[in-house]
Amino acid sequence: MSRAKQYEIDLEASVEDLFWEEKTKRYIDCCNSLKELQQLSKLLTHVAAQRQTIIKGLIKHVLTELEQESTIEKEDLHTQE
16 A cells, blocks of 8 residues: 655745845834725735735646546556556
8 A cells, every 4th residue: 555645845934034024024013105095905905916826737637647647547556466
């Protein structure tokens, strides 16, 4: 029986990400311009949508890889019989 590969995913924010988040929050807190806040909101919406697209693409890629590995293992089992 084959063993499934174990994958570890690091979901901890990097120092750079935490810095960018804090910098952006402070900018929002200090911003008095509605127009600037609207522009920032649009930019952050774009970033969120782009990240979601990337995540979906990565998931699809990983699932395809796992499916191919599973197919190869099944073929190996059949040839060994």
